[in-house]
Amino acid sequence: MARRAPTEPRKFASQERSRATVDALVEATARILVKEGFDKASTNRIAEVAGVSVGSLYQYFPGKEALVAAVDERHKQQVMQTVRGELAGILDQPVEQGVRKIVALAVKAHRVDPKLHRVLAEQIPRVGKLEALGTFNRENYTLFRTYLESRQHELRVDDLDLASFVCVTTIEALTHNAVLHHPKMLSGDMMEALIDEAARLVTGYLKR
Amino acid sequence: MARRAPTEPRKFASQERSRATVDALVEATARILVKEGFDKASTNRIAEVAGVSVGSLYQYFPGKEALVAAVDERHKQQVMQTVRGELAGILDQPVEQGVRKIVALAVKAHRVDPKLHRVLAEQIPRVGKLEALGTFNRENYTLFRTYLESRQHELRVDDLDLASFVCVTTIEALTHNAVLHHPKMLSGDMMEALIDEAARLVTGYLKR
DNA sequence: GCAGAATACGAGCGACCATTCGCTTTTCAA
DNA sequence: TTGAAAAGCGAATGGTCGCTCGTATTCTGC
Numbered sequence: 001m002a003r004r005a006p007t008e009p010r011k012f013a014s015q016e017r018s019r020a021t022v023d024a025l026v027e028a029t030a031r032i033l034v035k036e037g038f039d040k041a042s043t044n045r046i047a048e049v050a051g052v053s054v055g056s057l058y059q060y061f062p063g064k065e066a067l068v069a070a071v072d073e074r075h076k077q078q079v080m081q082t083v084r085g086e087l088a089g090i091l092d093q094p095v096e097q098g099v100r101k102i103v104a105l106a107v108k109a110h111r112v113d114p115k116l117h118r119v120l121a122e123q124i125p126r127v128g129k130l131e132a133l134g135t136f137n138r139e140n141y142t143l144f145r146t147y148l149e150s151r152q153h154e155l156r157v158d159d160l161d162l163a164s165f166v167c168v169t170t171i172e173a174l175t176h177n178a179v180l181h182h183p184k185m186l187s188g189d190m191m192e193a194l195i196d197e198a199a200r201l202v203t204g205y206l207k208r
Numbered sequence: 209m210a211r212r213a214p215t216e217p218r219k220f221a222s223q224e225r226s227r228a229t230v231d232a233l234v235e236a237t238a239r240i241l242v243k244e245g246f247d248k249a250s251t252n253r254i255a256e257v258a259g260v261s262v263g264s265l266y267q268y269f270p271g272k273e274a275l276v277a278a279v280d281e282r283h284k285q286q287v288m289q290t291v292r293g294e295l296a297g298i299l300d301q302p303v304e305q306g307v308r309k310i311v312a313l314a315v316k317a318h319r320v321d322p323k324l325h326r327v328l329a330e331q332i333p334r335v336g337k338l339e340a341l342g343t344f345n346r347e348n349y350t351l352f353r354t355y356l357e358s359r360q361h362e363l364r365v366d367d368l369d370l371a372s373f374v375c376v377t378t379i380e381a382l383t384h385n386a387v388l389h390h391p392k393m394l395s396g397d398m399m400e401a402l403i404d405e406a407a408r409l410v411t412g413y414l415k416r
Numbered sequence: 417g418c419a420g421a422a423t424a425c426g427a428g429c430g431a432c433c434a435t436t437c438g439c440t441t442t443t444c445a446a
Numbered sequence: 447t448t449g450a451a452a453a454g455c456g457a458a459t460g461g462t463c464g465c466t467c468g469t470a471t472t473c474t475g476c
Contacts, residue, residue: 169385
């Protein structure tokens with residue numbers, strides 16, 4: 001294999017200084033997305049806010065899309081870390097309690113960084129390399145399906161794929177809408193009520 | 209009141225020729241959105257596809273956003289026409305059958321123009337005047353709430369606002385996801401199965 | 417302390433885009 | 447028939463944006 005020409009955008013930052021640059025760029029992108037919106041997130045602006053030159057930006061990212069994708073990826077990782085962590089203690093619980101905790105967990109996940117979550121969901125045009133962003137979340141689907149498998153004896157449903165699709169879609173939509181579009185529900189009581197309702201909805205559908 | 213200066217963008221087209229121009233512009237915008245995507249929809253391109261000059265475009269629309277908003281509005285009207293029409297015959301049906309028909313109707317609504325619906329949902333950055341596009345659909349919410357009121361004696365829920373939020377969000381998300389992200393479900397059987405599941409989910413939640 | 421690699425810089429280029437405006441053509445009422 | 451309003455035209459303008467590249471600075475192994 002021939003060495004890559006050094007003029008080509010480098011993918012990996014080996015020195016610490018450059019890792020800091022990459023972080024600053026991703027962080028600046030996230031900040032601009034939240035505070036000024038997607039269409040203000042030009043490469044020049046991102047570089048400026050990051051305290052970095054445009055040239056440096058293009059050493060690590062092939063373009064604007066890659067920055068946004070990196071922000072999305074970082075956010076997704078943070079959310080999934082929360083989810084995976086808490087889910088461990090739920091897996092062996094019966095449907096009645098388990099589903100309620102899963103719904104509460106979904107709410108918690110949407111509260112990791114609601115403003116960023118909303119911008120990513122609403123302002124990013126899913127075009128080109130960003131096409132896959134909004135696609136149905138595969139990991140949540142798999143995790144939930146695994147839970148259903150372990151609880152199958154409690155369930156009235158037999159098609160676990162279909163049931164997982166129904167449940168994950170429902171829980172995601174309800175928590176997403178509640179957290180991001182109904183600020184009134186931020187009050188604890190309202191949100192508790194919603195979690196109860198969602199849990200009852202899903203539990204009734206699943207339980208034998 | 210002083211007469212408006214004739215150089216200012218006119219809002220209303222009085223002659224038939226100009227109404228045709230407006231239609232052509234909206235139609236061209238929709239076509240470009242579907243076939244080439246949001247970022248190819250420049251004002252120059254829209255005018256070109258419409259067979260109209262850019263100048264004329266600006267006689268009737270203050271800018272690109274207004275075009276997209278018009279497309280969205282037209283699509284929404286078409287969908288709501290379908291919904292209102294079919295809903296009339298459902299209102300006096302008991303929850304068991306009514307909810308299933310409402311779910312089937314939601315599927316039908318998503319099939320009015322799935323490609324356009326998807327572009328509007330995924331590619332349009334909700335910024336500026338387009339901010340309100342993706343907001344929770346108020347009319348569906350109201351219509352469903354009215355149905356619940358008329359069937360309240362059958363219901364175990366008492367907070368109709370909360371219940372409507374839960375049901376409309378759920379039905380919308382399930383049908384949207386199924387129609388737009390799971391082409392396999394386009395086959396009649398699969399879709400029937402999904403409609404059954406969704407109906408059972410919602411019915412079990414609502415019924416006394 | 418030195419050489420070369422890695423990193424950073426930022427003015428500037430080319431492309432594209434939204435919007436304007438002076439002008440022509442069409443319509444229609446009088 | 448006519449003239450004024452309505453509608454249409456499209457080259458041109460000003461601005462922004464993504465991205466490049468020649469140069470300057472910093473780091474690291476020797």
